[in-house]
Amino acid sequence: MEPQSLGPHYSRQFDEEIERTRAQVLEMGGLVEEQLRRALRALAKGDSELGDQVAQYDYRINQFEVLIDEECSRMIARRQPTAGDLRQIMMIIKTITDLERIGDEAEKVGLLAAKLAVQERPASRYREIRHLGDQVSDMVSSALDAFARRDVSTAMEISQEDKKADEEYESVMRQGITLMMEDPRSIPRVIDTLWVAKSLERIGDHAKNIGEYVVYMVHGKDIRHIGRDGKRSYAESLAQEAEEGQQTV
Amino acid sequence: MEPQSLGPHYSRQFDEEIERTRAQVLEMGGLVEEQLRRALRALAKGDSELGDQVAQYDYRINQFEVLIDEECSRMIARRQPTAGDLRQIMMIIKTITDLERIGDEAEKVGLLAAKLAVQERPASRYREIRHLGDQVSDMVSSALDAFARRDVSTAMEISQEDKKADEEYESVMRQGITLMMEDPRSIPRVIDTLWVAKSLERIGDHAKNIGEYVVYMVHGKDIRHIGRDGKRSYAESLAQEAEEGQQTV
Numbered sequence: 001m002e003p004q005s006l007g008p009h010y011s012r013q014f015d016e017e018i019e020r021t022r023a024q025v026l027e028m029g030g031l032v033e034e035q036l037r038r039a040l041r042a043l044a045k046g047d048s049e050l051g052d053q054v055a056q057y058d059y060r061i062n063q064f065e066v067l068i069d070e071e072c073s074r075m076i077a078r079r080q081p082t083a084g085d086l087r088q089i090m091m092i093i094k095t096i097t098d099l100e101r102i103g104d105e106a107e108k109v110g111l112l113a114a115k116l117a118v119q120e121r122p123a124s125r126y127r128e129i130r131h132l133g134d135q136v137s138d139m140v141s142s143a144l145d146a147f148a149r150r151d152v153s154t155a156m157e158i159s160q161e162d163k164k165a166d167e168e169y170e171s172v173m174r175q176g177i178t179l180m181m182e183d184p185r186s187i188p189r190v191i192d193t194l195w196v197a198k199s200l201e202r203i204g205d206h207a208k209n210i211g212e213y214v215v216y217m218v219h220g221k222d223i224r225h226i227g228r229d230g231k232r233s234y235a236e237s238l239a240q241e242a243e244e245g246q247q248t249v
Numbered sequence: 250m251e252p253q254s255l256g257p258h259y260s261r262q263f264d265e266e267i268e269r270t271r272a273q274v275l276e277m278g279g280l281v282e283e284q285l286r287r288a289l290r291a292l293a294k295g296d297s298e299l300g301d302q303v304a305q306y307d308y309r310i311n312q313f314e315v316l317i318d319e320e321c322s323r324m325i326a327r328r329q330p331t332a333g334d335l336r337q338i339m340m341i342i343k344t345i346t347d348l349e350r351i352g353d354e355a356e357k358v359g360l361l362a363a364k365l366a367v368q369e370r371p372a373s374r375y376r377e378i379r380h381l382g383d384q385v386s387d388m389v390s391s392a393l394d395a396f397a398r399r400d401v402s403t404a405m406e407i408s409q410e411d412k413k414a415d416e417e418y419e420s421v422m423r424q425g426i427t428l429m430m431e432d433p434r435s436i437p438r439v440i441d442t443l444w445v446a447k448s449l450e451r452i453g454d455h456a457k458n459i460g461e462y463v464v465y466m467v468h469g470k471d472i473r474h475i476g477r478d479g480k481r482s483y484a485e486s487l488a489q490e491a492e493e494g495q496q497t498v
Contacts, residue, residue, distance in 0.1 A: 062474035
C-alpha cells in the first residue's frame with residue numbers, strides 16, 4: 001500500500017492491524033502473568049520442578065517480543081501512521097520490552113524457588129515475600145488491564161501501588177538482615193530470599209513503566225520522569241478536567 | 250515534507266537527522282559513563298558527597314531519553330523511512346532505554362556508596378567490586394563504541410565479556426556470604442556491597458543489550474534470544490563471510 005492512498009480504507013486497515021498487535025501484547029502479558037504465578041507458587045509450595053519449568057518456558061515470551069517488534073516495524077513501514085497512531089506503536093514496543101523483562105525476573109524467581117525448595121523451609125518465612133509477590137502480581141495485572149482498556153486512571157494508580165510495594169520490599173530486607181544476624185547459618189538461604197524480593201521489586205518497577213506508557217499513549221503526556229508528586233498533581237488535574245466535563249480523551 | 254517528495258534530497262536530510270540523533274545518543278552515553286565513573290569513584294574513595302551527586306544529576310540522562318524519543322518519533326512521522334532506516338531508529342529507541350536504566354543503576358551505586366562511605370571501610374574489601382565495576386564500565390564503553398562505529402565484531406564481543414562479569418559477580422557474592430558468616434556484625438554493610446554488585450551486574454546486562462541492538466541495526470539479525478552458543482556460531486559465520494570477502498556490510 002502506497003502512502004498516497006491514505007483515507008478511510010487505510011485507516012480501517014491500520015486499526016485492524018493495531019488491534020491485532022495489541023491482542024498479541026495482551027497474549028504475551030498473559031504468559032508473563034502465568035510465569036510469575038508459577039514462580040510464586042513454586043516458592044510457596046517448595047516445588048522445585050515447577051520452579052525449573054518457569055525457566056524452561058521463558059523462550060515463549062522472548063518469541064512474542066521478537067514477533068511483536070517485527071509486527072510494529074512492518075506497520076510503520078507499510079502504513080506510515082499519523083502522530084497519534086505512531087505513539088501507540090511506540091508504546092507497544094516499549095511495553096513489550098518491560099513485559100519481557102518481567103518474564104526474565106519471573107524466571108529468576110522460579111530458579112531461586114527451585115533452589116530454596118530443596119533446603120529447610122521455615123513455614124512462616126516466605127509469608128512476607130509472598131505478600132510482596134501478590135502486590136506486584138496485582139500491579140502487573142492492573143498494568144495489562146490499563147493497557148487493554150486504555151484506562152489512564154488505573155494506569156496512574158500503579159504508581160501509588162509501587163510505593164507500597166517498595167515499602168514492603170524494604171521491610172522484607174530489614175527482616176532478612178535481622179534474621180541473618182540472629183542466625184548466621186541461615187545466611188545463604190536468606191540471601192536467596194532477598195534476591196527473590198529484589199526481583200519482585202523490579203517487576204513492580206516494570207509494571208509502573210507500563211502504566212506510564214498507557215498514560216502517554218492516551219494523553220500524549222510523558223510522565224516517566226516527573227516523580228510521584230508530579231504524577232499526583234497530574235492525576236488531580238485529570239480528575240478536575242473530567243469533573244468539568246472537558247476531558248479530551 | 251510530504252511522502253511524495255522522496256528522493257535524493259529526502260535521503261540526505263534523513264541521513265543528517267539520523268546522524269544528529271545518533272550524536273545525541275552518544276552524548277547521553279557519555280553522561281551515563283560519567284555517572285558510572287563517579288559512582289565507582291565515590292565507592293573507592295569513600296566520598297559520600299560524590300555518591301549523592303550521582304543521584305542529583307540523573308535527571309539530565311532522563312531528559313535526554315525523552316528528547317531522543319521525541320526526535321525519533323518526529324523522524325518517523327515526517328520522513329517515513331525505509332525498512333533499513335526504520336530499523337536504525339528502532340534500535341536508537343531501544344538503546345536509550347537501556348542507557349537510561351544504566352543511569353538508574355549508577356544512581357543506586359552512588360547512593361549506596363554514599364551510605365557505605367560513613368561506615369567502617371575495610372581497605373581491601375571493595376577491590377573485587379571495583380574490579381567488577383571496571384569490567385562493566387569497559388562493557389558500556391565498548392557498547393557505545395560499537396554503536397558509534399556500527400561495529401558488529403565489538404558488539405559481539407560484549408556478550409563474552411558479560412560472561413566474565415557474571416563470573417566475577419558470582420565470586421563477589423560467594424565472598425560476601427563467607428564474610429557475613431564469619432562476622433555477623435558485618436551483615437548490614439556487606440548486604441549493601443552485594444546490592445552494588447547486583448547493580449553492576451545489571452549494567453553489564455544492559456551493555457550486552459545495546460551490543461545486540463548494534464548487530465540487529467547493521468545485519469538485521471535479531472540475536473537477543475539465541476543464547477551464547479548461538480551468538481558464538483553467528484560470530485563465526487560472520488568471520489567466515491568476512492574471510493571469503495562476501496561480507497555484505
